Amino acid sequence: xxxxxxxxxxxxxxxxxxxxxxxxxxxxxxxxxxxxxxxxxxxxxxxxxxxxxxxxxxxxxxxxxxxxxxxxxxxxxxxxxxxxxxxxxxxxxxxxxxxxxxxxxxxxxxxxx
Amino acid sequence: xxxxxxxxxxxxxxxxxxxxxxxxxxxxxxxxxxxxxxxxxxxxxxxxxxxxxxxxxxxxxxxxxxxxxxxxxxxxxxxxxxxxxxxxxxxxxxxxxxxxxxxxxxxxxxxxxxxxxxxxxxxxxxxxxxxxxxxxxxxxxxxxxxxxxxxxxxxxxxxxxxxxxxxxxxxxxxxxxxxxxxxx
Numbered sequence: 001x002x003x004x005x006x007x008x009x010x011x012x013x014x015x016x017x018x019x020x021x022x023x024x025x026x027x028x029x030x031x032x033x034x035x036x037x038x039x040x041x042x043x044x045x046x047x048x049x050x051x052x053x054x055x056x057x058x059x060x061x062x063x064x065x066x067x068x069x070x071x072x073x074x075x076x077x078x079x080x081x082x083x084x085x086x087x088x089x090x091x092x093x094x095x096x097x098x099x100x101x102x103x104x105x106x107x108x109x110x111x112x113x
Numbered sequence: 114x115x116x117x118x119x120x121x122x123x124x125x126x127x128x129x130x131x132x133x134x135x136x137x138x139x140x141x142x143x144x145x146x147x148x149x150x151x152x153x154x155x156x157x158x159x160x161x162x163x164x165x166x167x168x169x170x171x172x173x174x175x176x177x178x179x180x181x182x183x184x185x186x187x188x189x190x191x192x193x194x195x196x197x198x199x200x201x202x203x204x205x206x207x208x209x210x211x212x213x214x215x216x217x218x219x220x221x222x223x224x225x226x227x228x229x230x231x232x233x234x235x236x237x238x239x240x241x242x243x244x245x246x247x248x249x250x251x252x253x254x255x256x257x258x259x260x261x262x263x264x265x266x267x268x269x270x271x272x273x274x275x276x277x278x279x280x281x282x283x284x285x286x287x288x289x290x291x292x293x294x295x296x297x
């Protein structure tokens with residue numbers, strides 16, 4: 001170990017490096033690796049399960065969303081038709097003795113009513 | 114799989130081969146555990162962090178850029194896992210000595226002097242701020258270049274250089290004191 005206390009040595013310390021590795025080394029590397037390998041295999045199997053489950057639930061959700069959209073569309077169309085039927089025409093407004101609004105007159109004129 | 118390099122194993126792992134990833138685990142586990150220990154100063158926590166790091170890497174292997182070296186990519190994940198665990202377990206008391214006890218149980222024939230040196234180095238490491246500790250371990254013990262360490266820790270290269278410089282000074286002092294005792 002030379003005197004390197006005043007300047008930075010840009011290469012790893014050949015004495016300190018191995019001493020540090022030794023100091024930080026932990027026992028039972030083999031057991032750690034075996035346990036982790038098993039977890040990796042397990043994680044993969046679970047991942048496939050998760051993928052399939054994900055597809056299943058995505059399918060269920062898409063079907064539900066499509067059904068909901070259809071139902072909503074149907075309801076809106078139905079409501080729209082009903083609403084159209086209840087709209088007062090120029091004739092009804094005139095019969096009621098009211099003065100029809102300008103947009104109602106314009107709409108009836110353009111539609112040939 | 115001894116003749117296969119890391120990039121090839123990572124490519125196979127990305128294709129869904131758990132055995133290829135297992136080989137990467139076997140190759141890099143000792144380093145990952147050492148680095149995690151340098152952050153957490155506790156054997157059990159270090160193993161938890163290293164395990165979490167490997168499993169995160171396994172999940173993210175599809176995003177690994179094969180043009181870059183595998184080892185720093187993995188080590189960055191392990192360092193992040195260890196730092197994250199440290200944040201979560203900050204309240205828990207670290208017990209760095211459990212390591213020494215375990216080592217002596219595993220190898221009773223090991224020289225008392227060697228254990229003493231490890232003990233002193235760990236004590237000296239514990240006095241350093243986390244970033245300095247990591248910088249000196251990654252540079253001197255694990256041989257990573259400064260630029261790679263800067264990327265891993267998200268700090269400028271100049272800071273790595275300064276951290277290694279100051280970290281070394283404390284550790285060399287510990288190393289020197291043990292040597293002096295041996296010489297007496």
